[in-house]
Amino acid sequence: MSTxxxxxxxxxxxxxxxxxxxGFLTHLAGESIEVRSAGSAPAETINSAxxxxxxxxxxxxxxxxxxxxxxxxxxxxxxxxxxxxxxxxPVFPGISYRDWALDDPAGKGVEAVRxxxxxxxxxxxALIAELVPATT
Numbered sequence: 001m002s003t004x005x006x007x008x009x010x011x012x013x014x015x016x017x018x019x020x021x022x023g024f025l026t027h028l029a030g031e032s033i034e035v036r037s038a039g040s041a042p043a044e045t046i047n048s049a050x051x052x053x054x055x056x057x058x059x060x061x062x063x064x065x066x067x068x069x070x071x072x073x074x075x076x077x078x079x080x081x082x083x084x085x086x087x088x089x090p091v092f093p094g095i096s097y098r099d100w101a102l103d104d105p106a107g108k109g110v111e112a113v114r115x116x117x118x119x120x121x122x123x124x125x126a127l128i129a130e131l132v133p134a135t136t
Contacts, residue, residue, distance in 0.1 A: 004031075004032065004033065004034050005033050005034070005078040005079065005131045005132075006033070006034040006035075006036070006076060006077045006078045006079075007025060007033055007034070007035055007036070007077065007078065007079045007080075007081065007127070007131070008036045008037065008038065008073055008074060008077040008079070008080045008081070009021040009022050009025075009035075009036070009037040009038075009081050009083065010037070010038055010039065010040070010069055010074075010080060010081065010082045010083065010089050011039055011040075011082070011083040011084055011104075012039055012040050012041050012084060013039050013041060013042060013043035013047075013066060013106065014037055014038055014039025014042045014043065014066035014067055014069075015039070015042070015043035015045065015046050015047045015050070015066050015106070016046075016047040016049075016050045016104065016105040016106060016113070016116075017050075017083040017084075017100075017102050017104065017105065017116065017120065018037040018038070018039065018083055019037055019046050019047070019050060019061050019064050019066075020050050020053070020054055020061065020105075020116070020117055020120050021037070021081065021083070021100075021120050021123070021124055022035050022036065022037040022061075022064070023054050023059045023060075023061040023064070024054075024059060024120060024121050024124040025124050025127070025128070027058075027059045028124060028125065028128055029128050029131075029132060032128075032131075032132045033128065033131055033132065036067075036073055036077070037064075037067065038067045038068060038069035038070070038073055039066050039067065039068065039069060040069050040089070042066035042067060042068050043066045044066070045065070045066070046061060046062070046064055046065065046066065047105055047106060047113075049105060049108060049109055049110045049112075049113040050105050050113055050117070052110045052113075053105075053110050053113040053114050053116075053117045054117065056110075056114075057117070057121070069089065071090045071092075074089060074090050074091075074092060074095065075090075075092045075095070077095060078095070078096065078131070079095070079096045079097075079098065079127070079131070080095055080096070080097050080098070081097075081098050081099070081100055081127075082097065082098070082099045082100070083099070083100050083101075083102050084101075084102070084104060100120075100123055102116055102119060102120065103115075103116050
């Protein structure tokens with residue numbers, strides 16, 4: 001059995017917040033955490049302002065695409081972090097669920113997306129500190 005924690009980020013469109021969170025977690029945690037993201041009603045493409053805001057801090061999410069949320073993705077996760085997906089996320093026993101209340105970057109320019117990006121980075125860094133034991 002794998003001891004690698006698995007994190008699933010979920011928002012409605014899987015185009016902004018969840019993609020930025022997955023991008024940061026992949027960038028900062030490397031192979032120590034399995035990262036996935038999905039949406040309850042995925043958009044056609046990723047939010048271009050989110051892509052631009054992430055590129056400013058050296059994280060490329062431009063090749064990602066919105067994915068549909070499946071019960072299997074939830075059930076196989078250690079932690080499920082929702083970002084405004086309401087009751088669309090299936091609940092399974094033994095999985096840690098958290099809700100990150102973050103503004104939706106949809107329809108906003110990069111200036112408005114930057115503070116959302118920075119909040120996500122802070123939360124992702126705290127999540128890594130919680131899930132990955134320090135090796136000193």
